[in-house]
Amino acid sequence: MSYDSSNIFAKILRGEIPCDKVYEDEFALAFNDISPQAPKHILVIPKGPYASYDDFIASADDAEIVGFQRAIAKVIGEADIIAGGYRLLSNTGVDAHQAVPHYHVHILAGANLGGKLVA
Numbered sequence: 001m002s003y004d005s006s007n008i009f010a011k012i013l014r015g016e017i018p019c020d021k022v023y024e025d026e027f028a029l030a031f032n033d034i035s036p037q038a039p040k041h042i043l044v045i046p047k048g049p050y051a052s053y054d055d056f057i058a059s060a061d062d063a064e065i066v067g068f069q070r071a072i073a074k075v076i077g078e079a080d081i082i083a084g085g086y087r088l089l090s091n092t093g094v095d096a097h098q099a100v101p102h103y104h105v106h107i108l109a110g111a112n113l114g115g116k117l118v119a
């Protein structure tokens, strides 16, 4: 999947549209999902132009990959959701219904999230 810099998360990173920010560092930006699917629903995105998980791992350097993973962990810690549990989710491509073509990880928590997802 090639990267389309007109996607909405790229616009958020460029400051062209606002977001409800919960965390930011050199490698990542985290903000509340505009249409939450759980009481806590946070999106974490890398700052670089990566369309998907596979693109990120193939194209990002090691510092970006480690920094992004540590940013996710910081967001989880600051959200106070470890005791209750949480789900990490990353949709990629057509079959997974990826809506925004900038790699992102959903953090879902705050309620019983049920079992595995169904189509």
Ligand code: AMP
Pocket: 008, 019, 031, 032, 033, 034, 035, 036, 043, 090, 091, 097, 098, 099, 100, 101
């Ligand atoms: P996905 O289907 O995995 O690509 O998820 C995209 C997510 O982005 C959805 O959960 C949307 O609700 C969320 N979203 C879209 N636009 C915004 C926005 N401007 N601010 C926050 N979340 C957004």
